[in-house]
Amino acid sequence: MEAKEKKVSKGRIVLLIIALALIIPLCGWYVLCSLLYDSNISISADSYEPLMLRVEDFEGLECREYSFPSDKGQMLAGYLYSSGEDQHGIVVLAHGFGGGGHNSYMDCADFFARNGYYVFAYDATAMDKSEGDRLGGAPQGVIDLEYAISFVEESDDIPDLPIVLFGHSWGAYSVSAVLTYHPEVMAVIECCGFNRSSDMFESVGRSQAGDVICAMTPFIRLHEFIRFGEYASNTAMDGFDSTDAAVMIVHSADDDVIGIEYGLDKYYEKYKDDARFTFVRFEDRGHNSIFIDPDNTYSKEFDAGFDLWVQTLGYVPDEDKERFAADKAAYINEHLDHYRWSHRLDEDLFESFVEFYDKNIR
Numbered sequence: 001m002e003a004k005e006k007k008v009s010k011g012r013i014v015l016l017i018i019a020l021a022l023i024i025p026l027c028g029w030y031v032l033c034s035l036l037y038d039s040n041i042s043i044s045a046d047s048y049e050p051l052m053l054r055v056e057d058f059e060g061l062e063c064r065e066y067s068f069p070s071d072k073g074q075m076l077a078g079y080l081y082s083s084g085e086d087q088h089g090i091v092v093l094a095h096g097f098g099g100g101g102h103n104s105y106m107d108c109a110d111f112f113a114r115n116g117y118y119v120f121a122y123d124a125t126a127m128d129k130s131e132g133d134r135l136g137g138a139p140q141g142v143i144d145l146e147y148a149i150s151f152v153e154e155s156d157d158i159p160d161l162p163i164v165l166f167g168h169s170w171g172a173y174s175v176s177a178v179l180t181y182h183p184e185v186m187a188v189i190e191c192c193g194f195n196r197s198s199d200m201f202e203s204v205g206r207s208q209a210g211d212v213i214c215a216m217t218p219f220i221r222l223h224e225f226i227r228f229g230e231y232a233s234n235t236a237m238d239g240f241d242s243t244d245a246a247v248m249i250v251h252s253a254d255d256d257v258i259g260i261e262y263g264l265d266k267y268y269e270k271y272k273d274d275a276r277f278t279f280v281r282f283e284d285r286g287h288n289s290i291f292i293d294p295d296n297t298y299s300k301e302f303d304a305g306f307d308l309w310v311q312t313l314g315y316v317p318d319e320d321k322e323r324f325a326a327d328k329a330a331y332i333n334e335h336l337d338h339y340r341w342s343h344r345l346d347e348d349l350f351e352s353f354v355e356f357y358d359k360n361i362r
Contacts, residue, residue, distance in 0.1 A: 033219040042134045044126035047100030050332035057342040058110040068151040071143050077129035078122040083113035089162045089361050093121040094171030101128030107345045115354045122148050138197040139231040141174035146181045162361040179239030187360040191250040194262040195236045246360035248278040252285035293346040
């Protein structure tokens with residue numbers, strides 16, 4: 001009897017050792033994945049001041065600033081843009097990731113404002129003027145947008161007009177997934193977006209880690225779910241399926257930030273026969289330049305002048321980064337033509353956006 005008990009005890013010890021041998025590496029891998037995620041996604045970010053767009057560079061554009069709370073009580077900065085007095089809808093604009101808040105989309109806001117729409121934009125948690133030490137993760141974009149839409153709907157200071165959504169990149173995922181919580185939205189334009197919150201980390205990380213990113217993704221999803229609950233599991237397609245809103249999906253095949261396979265290609269496979277969906281596929285628009293007029297040369301002109309200036313420096317920028325950062329800012333402040341910088345938008349593309357909204361608000 002004692003011998004049998006000893007065998008059972010030894011068997012349990014062996015099983016425990018095997019379990020620990022499996023669990024400890026998995027826990028270590030989870031910790032590593034979480035740290036990599038937080039260092040790249042759970043960030044704070046400010047717009048780069050020398051390149052920021054300015055209201056005064058858009059004729060007739062007006063902006064009123066607001067403040068409204070998000071989920072943890074952090075106050076977000078909101079901005080209501082308008083031009084003239086003939087508005088028939090409100091575009092709620094969700095910005096992309098990593099470049100600060102909404103500022104770099106002011107030209108988009110100006111175009112919609114000039115064509116009959118109020119535009120309510122905001123800085124997401126920990127971006128520009130909004131509160132928060134760190135973002136926390138990609139699902140926070142959906143949460144902040146959910147609160148922004150509710151603020152617009154409930155504010156006595158903002159007219160009660162049909163609401164449509166516009167988002168780019170992280171903002172595109174947000175305007176799609178938020179439909180689960182705001183199915184009353186009438187139309188959505190999402191550009192360069194992705195389906196799952198973890199897709200942003202996976203798409204960007206694939207270029208650096210290759211197929212290893214596939215082994216990280218399940219742990220990233222777990223990390224997001226622990227932090228955000230249902231918001232992490234709610235997808236863009238869940239949002240699409242929660243509403244009868246019209247949806248326009250815009251993406252470029254050469255997007256090297258959010259691969260088209262994470263967005264338009266995935267959506268097209270499921271919704272190509274659904275009349276609610278409109279697909280706009282480019283081949284050579286990239287990611288951050290998708291809204292820029294292909295015939296506008298100002299960026300190239302400015303970059304060429306900047307490159308020539310760098311060659312005149314009496315030091316190596318990589319060896320004196322602090323000095324170079326200050327000199328670069330001074331150069332931009334002196335040489336950038338803010339008006340030309342602010343007016344590079346592909347207006348033909350945006351006219352199609354306005355037509356889409358006009359057709360689908362009721």
